[in-house]
Amino acid sequence: MTLPAAPAVPVSDADLFSEQARIDPYPIYDELRELGPVVRLARQDLYALPRYDEVRTALMNWRVFSSARGVFVDPEVNAQLEGITLCSDPPDHTMMRSVLARPLRQDRMREIAPRIEAEADRIVTELVGRGRFDAATELAEHLPMAVVSELVGLPDRGRDKMLEWAAAIWNVQGPANERFTAAMPAVQEFTAFATDEAVPGNLRPQGWAAHLYEAAERGEIPPEKCPVMMLDYVTPSLDTTILAISNTIRLFAEHPDQWDLLRADRSWIPHAINESLRIESPVPQFSRVLTEEHEIGGVVLPAGSRVALLYGSANRDHRQYPDPTRFDITRRPSDHLAFGRGEHVCVGMHLARLEMTALLERLADRVARFEVVESRPMVNNGLRGLERLDVVVS
Template sequence: MLQDVAARRPPPGIPASAIDPFSLDFLRNPHPAHEALREAGPVVWLERYGAYAAARHAEVRQILNDPATFCSSRGVGLSDFQREKPWRPPSLVLERDPPEHDRARAVLNRALSATVMRSLRARFAEAAEELAETLARKGRFDAIAECAEVYPMMVMPDAVGLSKEGREHLLPYAATVFNMFGPDNELRRAAVAQMAPHVEWISAQCKREALADNGIGAMIHAGADAGEVTRQEAELLVRSLLSAGFDTTVHGLGAAMRSLAENPDQFAALRADPSKARAAFEEAVRLETPVQTFFRTTTRDVELGGATIGEGEKVLMLLGAANRDPRKWPDPDRYDIDRPTSGHVAFGGGVHMCVGQLLARLEGETLLAALARSFARIEPDGEAAPLLNNTLRGWTRLPVRVTAA
């Protein structure tokens, strides 16, 4: 396939780039390449994949806000579902276009509404305080393995209504899903090789009889009881929550802890006013954007950034690059919890805006506020190890040292 696409050439006037946004070197540190792609032009041709890419904020927002032209139903990864069989039944929200998308999303929106988040807040805050106090006593710990991964697992499985057994499948399953959006590279092949037990457990958990009666999963299945979706569609909607509701939050929390550890003045500002916890989380996901990329496919000839793109072309949105575009953000590489972050695309945008954003923000706000109350200081305590995933940005190890308040 790569040989075929390498022979393709972009239309005149569109800059071509040899950058591979799925190479290991790129994934370890994408920011220099992001800058190169932004400065090359509003639309760039990726020679390796025979696909277009948008790295500037304005063009990414245009794509997100025009789902009729830049569709999701042909796959949000490199694979085109019109030409290749999907590796799993497509997501009813991520990989569907309106109006089919809207019918299913309405069920998820109700299960993940602001009202439901208010009902979870006290429970989430209590767990955050418990974890923060434990970590303050430890003094030194891995902010990923002992915090960013622990906190979502303390609160989310029970909120969804999952069984107690087998929860260790949740994080590997989500990492597998996000690797599958990339090309047929080493990361994707490794994901395929180990996915079977995780997929099997997740599939079983999505069924109504496996879920507790008082959780978010049961609320989704209530949509099937009411005839808004079929029972099979309800299972796919629960699957969507389990696919995107864990790893993304883990890496958002990791980004926040890394940013606060490396910017003591910002942690001091948060500690002085823990009500800034939501802003501290929001700025961290802008800066490090846990979901770095998604593709769309054009449904017609369209002009983007002054370039004409034909029908049936894959266009890569570099969400992480857009979130550091100096055309949108002054001093974009700086972590500033007082920065107005409205308009960032860490949660996507338009009709496909992340349906679980309220849940992620609740987790980010409650945990960071608890850490601000429990820690007098947080600082790096060794070298961080970057996550290597075709879609996600984060760390697998983030050693920190804290002083208890």
């Protein structure tokens, strides 16, 4: 008896890191989901999971889908980042995350909420009073830069450079293209800063960065982990939240009926945040490496395979979300994957929700309509969103 041949892995020549794909990846995601639950990306020489169920399952199985050999695309960068919080598995990951997450726990957010809310009230009052502003920079960047950067507690030069460094670090998430190459000097500058300048004596007392060194003194983490762990306070605290805020404003400008719903009933705010993150995921992908031979959708992938988890595609999978391109704050998609899941769920998600909620509450008090005057997309290997979003409010 002849056994049926194992199904072949469909292959795609699509380039997820082309400029057009960074601006609008959705046509490619649609094609990949239709090809199958696992697709070989020929240009990047890796497998990709474009559908919801497979991505969520992978996120919940760190023993097979390992982060310890890096979560980016470029082999050299992955090798250099091995051992940081993002690129580790338990028990090392658990050790670092327990320290890193301490100031970001939900109960600690209650302590900083009054400060976030007061600053949100001030900036919204000022911008709405002007009638026109850039929601991507003047609004979305304000809380992360005015409050969060101070909470991190880096020296002044570090605070001034945080946005530049964070964008560069995200750019090296991709393959060694032009954006990757252009970003490397800034990444190296951040690494030198974290190692040589962001050290005890230069850090703000009681700041999150200083807290890392205090944990090292107590023996909770190795001292050499402190500089690289600072990376986790720079990248998740800035660009991802900034992009999520500006994406949300654009979506409400395009769907005024949804804004009317939220203004009439503020209990929709948490669901609006989830729906915005679902339909426009600021971090579209990370990768993992298989620790053993593993079957996905009837296809057996060999141990050592690098697999891209396409959050941005999974969050628009019609198998999980009916009419997935429709922005609907009554959908209640709390199961979206924009923050990840499992061991590596976003450590800063409570902070991001706090900032977004504070702004939406105050905008709902003062704004009946948003009108987009001009927008410009961000082009980054690891992020997706808007670089500019000029709006008029009424």
